[in-house]
Amino acid sequence: MTILIFFILGLIIGSFLNVVICRLELTESILGRSHCPHCKALIRWYDNIPLLSFILLRAKCRDCQGKISWQYPLVELATGIVFALTGYYFFNASEFQSWAVTLFYLVSFALLTVVFVYDFKLMEIPMIVLWAGVIWAVLYLVFLDWSSFNLADGRMSSEIISGIIGGGAAFVFFFALSYLSKEKWMGYGDAYVALWAGLIMGWPGILLALMLAFTIGAIWGIILIALKKKELKSQIPFAPFLSSGLILAVFLEKIYPQVEYWYGVFK
Ligand SMILES: [Zn+2]
Known part of the structure; x- marks a missing residue:
């Protein structure tokens, strides 16, 4: 159960890291809703689900059919796996110290992924x-x-x-x-x-x-x-x-x- 929660948390954070990477590249603010890099259309919430949307949309933008980079699902999946392993090996809900250790590694690994x-x-x-x-x-x-x-x-x-x-x-x-x-x-x-x-x-x-x-x-x-x-x-x-x-x-x-x-x- 813990693994699954950490995996899903990792998918969500991974999705956010993709946005951070792209906006660092373009020196845009990291706030604001995500949009397609080709046609600038805002991405609908149901097209913004980690991993799933990439598969369902077959790696294409719903509006302009522009290609979605493999970077998105790969970063999401990798972050999901790393977070799941961190939760599994370091986290113990009843031990305060383990909360701190887990938080430290999750943030560090997310930054390292970027x-x-x-x-x-x-x-x-x-x-x-x-x-x-x-x-x-x-x-x-x-x-x-x-x-x-x-x-x-x-x-x-x-x-x-x-x-x-x-x-x-x-x-x-x-x-x-x-x-x-x-x-x-x-x-x-x-x-x-x-x-x-x-x-x-x-x-x-x-x-x-x-x-x-x-x-x-x-x-x-x-x-x-x-x-x-x-x-x-x-x-x-x-x-x-x-x-x-x-x-x-x-x-x-x-x-x-x-x-x-x-x-x-x-x-
Ligand atoms: Zn598009």
Whole structure:
């Protein structure tokens, strides 16, 4: 039941993220009703149902028959799945802390989805979304440390320190890659996404996220070369791999806490 509620919530948020992505592209306000990008006709409420409308309308606008992009159902479905998994693995209605954790991941994953799609389409990082994510992560880490503070012995967790070390290390690494390659291998924007990822994963968790990101990137690169869509030298946006590697790492750490033994080497 929880999974279904989170899945449907994800579909709805995914639908909203599509609007955010398109309006960021056109630098329009994110308020106001959605309209067809071809004929500008307002979209009827019954044509605006996540996933279903795309299938029922057979990917065409009801007014002008203009094509509806695959981006819409794919982002909705992906957000639905990620939200369902977050609800399943992190949410427990009777535990206050789990509400905070779940809310933190849902917002972070939604923002990461926007960065993923935007960079994939336009090879550019939407900085406003990125900074929103960074601030959100810092607030969450401060909250974790604050809520763990024990008056009796003055102890508290040091999530913020772990986050700053993880984020700082990832930022320096990607910044160096961009600088040394004159932005051929990586862009400076990727360094900021890496900083954000490091805040979320902490140290040494960020290493798992980066390892997954490079693995996904390598597999994707091989597929593109095999399909002859890209040459070895051509540029591929990296933020999609960083964001998917990060999301995967968050779940892996939760499902297999044993991966932390592997980190032991780096501690
Ligand atoms: Zn239309």
